[in-house]
Amino acid sequence: MGFSDDDCALLLELLELPTVSPLETSDPPQLWQAQRRYARAAEELGFRVLHHRPPDPGVLDRDDVPETVRRAGPEFLDAQPSLLLRLGPELPRSETVMFNVHLDTVAGLEPVGLRDGRFTGRGAIDAKGPAVALLSGIRDALPALRDDVAVLLQVVSGEEGGAMGTYGTRPLVEQGHVGRLNICCEPTGLRYLPRSTASMTARVRVDGQGSIDDRPDAGHNATALLGFLAQHLASRLDPTDRPGRLCVAGLRTGDLHNRVYGSGQLLLNLSYATTAEGAAAEKELQRAFEDGIAEFRERFSGSREFARTARDAAAITHLDWVKRGLPCLDDTDPWAENLLERAGARRWPDEEPAFTCDAIWMHDLPGCFTAVLGPGRLDTNHAHADGEHAERAELEEFAAVVSALLTEFARHRTGEEHDAA
Numbered sequence: 001m002g003f004s005d006d007d008c009a010l011l012l013e014l015l016e017l018p019t020v021s022p023l024e025t026s027d028p029p030q031l032w033q034a035q036r037r038y039a040r041a042a043e044e045l046g047f048r049v050l051h052h053r054p055p056d057p058g059v060l061d062r063d064d065v066p067e068t069v070r071r072a073g074p075e076f077l078d079a080q081p082s083l084l085l086r087l088g089p090e091l092p093r094s095e096t097v098m099f100n101v102h103l104d105t106v107a108g109l110e111p112v113g114l115r116d117g118r119f120t121g122r123g124a125i126d127a128k129g130p131a132v133a134l135l136s137g138i139r140d141a142l143p144a145l146r147d148d149v150a151v152l153l154q155v156v157s158g159e160e161g162g163a164m165g166t167y168g169t170r171p172l173v174e175q176g177h178v179g180r181l182n183i184c185c186e187p188t189g190l191r192y193l194p195r196s197t198a199s200m201t202a203r204v205r206v207d208g209q210g211s212i213d214d215r216p217d218a219g220h221n222a223t224a225l226l227g228f229l230a231q232h233l234a235s236r237l238d239p240t241d242r243p244g245r246l247c248v249a250g251l252r253t254g255d256l257h258n259r260v261y262g263s264g265q266l267l268l269n270l271s272y273a274t275t276a277e278g279a280a281a282e283k284e285l286q287r288a289f290e291d292g293i294a295e296f297r298e299r300f301s302g303s304r305e306f307a308r309t310a311r312d313a314a315a316i317t318h319l320d321w322v323k324r325g326l327p328c329l330d331d332t333d334p335w336a337e338n339l340l341e342r343a344g345a346r347r348w349p350d351e352e353p354a355f356t357c358d359a360i361w362m363h364d365l366p367g368c369f370t371a372v373l374g375p376g377r378l379d380t381n382h383a384h385a386d387g388e389h390a391e392r393a394e395l396e397e398f399a400a401v402v403s404a405l406l407t408e409f410a411r412h413r414t415g416e417e418h419d420a421a
Contacts, residue, residue: 003136003396008114010041011132011395014103015112015121022076023068023161024107031157034103035083038131038155042085045139047153050177051084055167064325065166066201069158080104082168083155084177087138091150093367096179097409098152099402100169100358101131102159106384117392125376126383129390130185130398131155133375137402144407151406152177156358164198164326165358173361181336181409182370184359187381190401192340193348193372194333196359197244198326199271200278202285204229206253208309208316210262220316221309222264223253225296229317230266232292237270237285243353244272244281267322271356274328282324289319329363329370336369339412343404345373374398 014037017030039049057074059065105123112121119129138151145151154177158168184196208220234248246268253264270285272278293313300310337347348354355378362370375390375398382388 002140003133003392003399007132007136007395008392010037010135011119011129012112012114013037014128014132015119015123018109019104019123020107020109021104021158021161021163022079023072023163029079029104031079031104032081035081035155038103039083039085041135042153045087045135045142047085047087049083050086051172052081054078054081055171059167059171062166066162066164066323068161068322069163069166077167080157080167082157082172083153084172085153085155087151087153088145088149089147093178094180095148095413096150096152097406098154098177098179098182099134099185100154100156100182101127101134101185102156102168102358103128103131104157104160106160108386110386110388114392119390119392120388122388124388124390125187125381126378126388127159127185127187127374129376129395130187130374133395133398134185134402136395137399138406140399140403141406141410144410146410149406149410149413150179152179159358162323164323164356165361169358170361173365178362178365178368180368180413181339182362182365182368183405184357184362184370184372185374186355186357186372187374187376187378187383188348188372189377190345190373190375190397191348192337192345193354194329194331194337194370195273195348195354196329196372197271197273197354197356198278198328198360199269199356200282200324200326201322202268202270203320203322204266204268204289205318205320206262206264206316207318208262208312211260213258213260216260216305217308219260219308220262220312221306222261224300224306225309225313225317226251226253226264226266228296229289229292232295233268233285233288236288236291237268237281239281242272242277242281244270244277245353246270272328273354274330278324278328286319293317327360327363329359331363331370333369336371339408340371340373340405342408344401345405373401
C-alpha cells in the first residue's frame, strides 16, 4: 500500500497540532492531543495502549538531568506525557522489535502544507513525518508478523529542548520496554547509525562588583575576564585529537556602553563519542579554566583599568555544569546489522560524526542492538530551522525499509536462527 492518502492526512493533522517543548516556549503544547490521535491510528493496525501518562516527578531528581529541566520543576511534566503501544502478544525481548519516535518539536512554527509531494511544518522531518511513515511500514508488514513478533512503539516527549530524553525515553527504557532490535527514528538518510554522541554544558560565571565608566578600575570587569577566558578555552580545548566537538556558546554581561559589568557568564558545549572521552574532556576543561585564570591574573596585574579584576579573578570566577554525565551509544551486532542491510538500510560511515538523540539511553542493554534510522537528513531537510520539510517519497522509502526490516526479523528472530538458516 505504501504511504497512503490517509497517511498524508494523519501527518497534516499532527503538523497542525503545536507540540513545542515547554523548555523552549511558554505556550502550552498539544502533545496529549497529538499522541491520542497517533494512538487511534495505531489501534487501527491492532496496537494496544500500554501506557499514556507523564513521568513520575522523581525522574528529575538525578544528577545527570540537565539543569534547565530541573529548574522547570515537576509541574511542566503534566503536559509531557509519553505513549507506549504494543502490537502482538507480550513476548520475550528476543522476539520483540522496539521503535522510538518523538512528537515534541523545537520552537519556531512553520506553515503546514503538502504541495508537489513536499510536507512542510514544524516536525515534518523531526519527527512527525517519520512517526507516520513508521505506521505505514508496520501496516505493510502485518501479514509477516502474525503472533510470532511483538512490536513496541515508544512515542515520547522530552527529546527536544535540551531534555535529552531524561523524562521521556529513559524511564521507558529503564522499565524494560525494549526489544532485541531497537530503532530510534531520526533523520539519517536511511543509513543506520549504531552510535549516538552525548554532550555536556559548562558555565563559567563571574560574580563581582561593577562600576561606572568613569572609574573602570574600581570594579570587576566581567566582560574583559570572560572574553579572555572564551579565547583561552577556545584555543586550549579545540578538539584536534578527539571525535567530539567544542561549541564556545553564549557570552553575556550587559548591553550598555557606559558601565563596567561585574557579573556575567560564558557557556561552552562539548560533545563526546564515548564516556571515557567525555570524562577526559571534562578534566581538560577544568585544567584549562584554572590556567586561564592564572594567565589573566599575570597578564593584567599591572594594568591600571583591570588590576582589581586580575587580583580577584580566582575568587569571583566559578566553573559549574549545566549538563554532564550523559552516556553514549556505541553498539555492534553482526546479526542485527546484517538484518538492517537486508532490509535496505546502509551503514552510516564510521568516519562520519554521529549526533545526539535519545538512543543514548539504550547503551549497554543486554541482548539488544540499537540503531538510529530515519528518512531525510537533519541539515538538508532543515530540521530545527526555517523551511523544515519532508518529501513524500522519503517517507515512502522509510516505510518500505521498516516493512522489510520487520519481515526479515520475523523470518530470523535470533542470531542463532539466522546462522542456521
